Each structure stands twice: as C-alpha cells, then as structure tokens.
Amino acid sequence: MEGLSQLGYGYQGNKFLVRFIRLWESCSFHTYYATMLNFILLDANNEQHWAIAPISERDRLFASVCEGFLYYITGFKIVAAQPSWKPIDTNITLVFGKNTKVLDYLFRSSIPCLRFRLCTWPTILSRANMNTVLSDVGGVIIDVGDIEYQRNDIKRLKLTLLDRSLSTIQITLWGEKSRLFQFDFKDYRSKNVVLIVTGLLVRNRTGRIHLTSTQATTLYFNPECEEVRNLGGYVKATYGDFICQVPYDAEYRYHYFPEPSKRTPYLPLYDLLQTRLWVYQKFRCNVTIIDILLRGSHYDGACLECKDSVLDEHVYCCSTCGRSFVTPISSPSIVLLVGDHTGETEFTLQPRELKQLTAYSREEVLRNRRIVHGTFTFPRALRVIKGAQCTFEVVVTPSSYTNTTGNFEIEQVVKYTKMQAGNQFN
DSSP: OOOGSSSSSSEOOOOEEEEEEEEEEETTTTSSEEEEEEEEETTTTOOOEEEEEEGHHHHHHHHHTTTTOOEESSEEEEOOTTOOOBSSSSSSSEOTTTEEEEEESSSSOOSSSSSBBBBHHHHHHHTOOSSSSEEEEEEEEEEEEEEEETTTEEEEEEEEEEEEOEEEOOOOOEOOOOGGOOOGGGGGSSOOOOOEEEEEEEEEEEEEEEEEEEEEEEEEOSSSSHHHHHHHHHHHHHOOOOOOOOOHHHHHHHHHOGGGGSSBOOOOOHHHHHHHOOEEEEEEEEEEEEEEEESSBBBBOOOOOSSSSETTTTTEEEEETTOOOOOOOOEEEEEEEEEEEEEEEEEEOOOOHHHHHSSHHHHHHHTTOOEEEEEOOOOHHHHHHHHOOEEEEEEEOTTTTTSSEEEEEEEEEEEEEEESSSBBBB
C-alpha cells in the first residue's frame, strides 16, 4: 500500500489508510495558521506525518477522530513543511480543510497503535535552544522532584528519567501538562515505570540541559510497544528496579477534595433530564447498567474489502465476500443505557471510560458488534458490565438559551462494582 511520503505536492483525492496517534491545538505566529489543529499520523509504511487544520474545523474533526484509531482520509493537500516550526522531523505537511473526509476503518491493520521517535542524548544536545522541532524522549522514572503549587493547583513539576544510554534526562511539565502525571502511581510502586514524553522543547539554561513541555506534550506510562520493552528490560538488567516514591505533599494535594458545598451534586435521572442549563455543568448519578449500544451511525453501502460491492441494508452483509459488517461514514457513538428508580437514559462513553469498564478498546468493541432487532449491540462487552452498580460524573451540554440537548457524556467513572465475575473499580 502506498505511503504518504511517496505522494507529490498538491490536492489528494484518493483514500489513504492512517492511524491518528496524537492530536492537539496550538497557537503560534510561526506556523501555517496562527491557531490550528495538529495531528500526528502513521501511514501504511509506518512513517510518521504531521497534519494540520484551521481552527474552524475543530468541532467536525475532533468529533470524528480518536487517538489510536484507524481511518481513511481523503480530500487533503500536501505542502512543504515550514522550517520555522514543526513537531516532528518531516519534509511535508498534510493540510486538512472543509473538503477533507475522515472515514472509520474497523478492521485489523499492520499499522502499529503507537510509534515513537525517541531521541538519543546526542540528538537532545544538538537541539538545545532550537525552537524549530520538538523531541520525544523515554526512560525509567528515577525521581519526582520539585513541585510548585498555585492556588491548590500544580504549576510546575520536575521529573528525572534514565534513558537507554543510561543518561539522566531532566523534564519540566507546566500547568495542565503536569496534571497528566499519575501521582498516585498505583501499581507502579514496586517496579520500574517507563515514561514516554512527546512534544518537548530542549532548553539550555546556565549550562544545564533540560526539556520543557509544550501544547503538543503527551505522557505515556508503560505503553505497549517494542521500544518500551527494550528500554525497560535494559535498565532493569543494568540497575535493577527503581522504587520511585512520590513526595508526600504531592500525594496529599493530588487527592485533595473540595468543600462539601463545592462538590459535584448528585441527581436522579428524572431530575437530570428535567434540568435547565445555560452553561456546561457536571452532575453525579448512581445508576445500574442495562445495555451498551451504538448510536449516530450512517452507512454509505460500500464494502471496504470489495470496492464495487454493495451492502444489503436489511441483511448487513456484502453480497460478494460475505462479510457481515457495515461501513460508517461518520464516527458512531458508543452509549450506555442506564437506569435508576426514576427512569432510564443514555450516557455517551469515551474510549478511556469504555476500556476502564469493559477492559476492551473501542476498536475491539466495535469489531464484535451484533445486530439485534435492527439495533447494534455488543454482547461480549455487555457480559462484563450488565447489572453493574455505578457512580458516574457526567457532563451536561446545554442548547442555546433553552434546555439541555439530552446529551450526557461520561466525564469520570467514580465507582464501579460488579458482584460477579468481571471488572471491579473503586
């Protein structure tokens, strides 16, 4: 399959299979757009590419893609990468616009879920005070250092990693990026923790090299990829295990809970459905999971395996290859049907909470869907969570000046208890 690097400059109307591995927003006067969306993609040749889009496409594109998932892309431009700034070392940039389409691909692929370009220490030194390219680094956490607070929130966090060359790397995380760090460490207390940090700027202050976070920074704890296994195994064979302790003050503040008057209020489902809002607001609900369903799908009738075949919309089966599937044009939503003593409603599940509840990724859940009375359902995931007693924190989205839209998105799984074989989250 043709990779994106083999294409020439200009408009591309064909479909190309890619995996979106990172996405973020940025503001800079040195880039193609002053305010823009950024995407890091992996193509069929396992090569990384940088794609951008104007901020006007935010709602459409961010609603259509999830990190780590496969998509067909079409209707984009390829231009030369600007030397003034780029998040990865590349010669081309993909520009998405209003004609760009992103289509779900729900089958297996050789494109890996994650891929990093981890910088060696000589590469880091060569990029000192260069603001034109960002760096990805990885190593075993050996120290959680100074933490600065501002109004009970973390302003700055310093980390020290030991990389494969046994060099120590100093990293400073600022603001919201510092809150991505898992201070509780949970299962990581008794073994080496490999941390991959992407999108860092290299700084040289008073002769000391350190890396600082940017808008593009993402943290990965022990991700499932070959680079991490090799790195972690090498450090353990050389030094053994680092039992890295987090400062007591950090743990205390991490578990800080607001005053009772400021806590997220509890509402039964009936009251939640009747709530009038003019701003985004969060509520907690104690519910029982009834079912897990697919909502908001539209189908173009084209089989991904047999390009010229047509799907029978009643049978959901390709007439040529016999595959029982359909191809969504727009990204479908996975929802939980939940109930309490006052009624029932649906909560939209994001990939993180879906995996937390079912232990399956969104791609695995979609791949094992079934049609029951004309409605998509997920029997394997349902076996894990049906009947579970849950406490969810949900975000309620208001419509213009009237009432809620009826869309409830799960922001956090506060408590999840299954009184039989299955997950148990507390």
